[in-house]
Amino acid sequence: MSFLTSLFGRKTSAPIARDRLQILLAHERAGEGQSELIAKLQEEILEVIKRHISVDQDKVQIKMDRGAGVSMLEIDIEVPEAKPAAKTA
């Protein structure tokens, strides 16, 4: 997936080394219908992510681009600290 590597790597020049989580969604429609899907998924996917990592709302960037045939959503999260769900059972 080198095309992805280059895509995701393009912003890596940040001075502070932090974990980062990026999510890109694209809904490509064969017909002309409007897509509300991306907008619906945005919130729920963020909820899913927040279950697993601590997310500072200030560190979340969301871009949405709704075109006639394709809707796209980009979520960029700066992870303050990697917090894997501790298995202490």
Next chain:
Amino acid sequence: MSFLTSLFGRKTSAPIARDRLQILLAHERAGEGQSELIAKLQEEILEVIKRHISVDQDKVQIKMDRGAGVSMLEIDIEVPEAKPAAKTA
């Protein structure tokens, strides 16, 4: 977001016009730690999607690529029929 357009547009040559939903996740880690995050998110994000559209399991392609510094996940779903949640209230 033209870079996304070109990225997502690259497979559009399928003979049958269908709706398609693509999700790309990348977890970029500043440290050397392993990332289980992507693997965790995969299933839950699919669950979120299935709440909104009918997904044929055969039409879901998942690629995961776990590197030392970045883990990536690509989910590609062919949507059999756009089924927005009908608001019949």
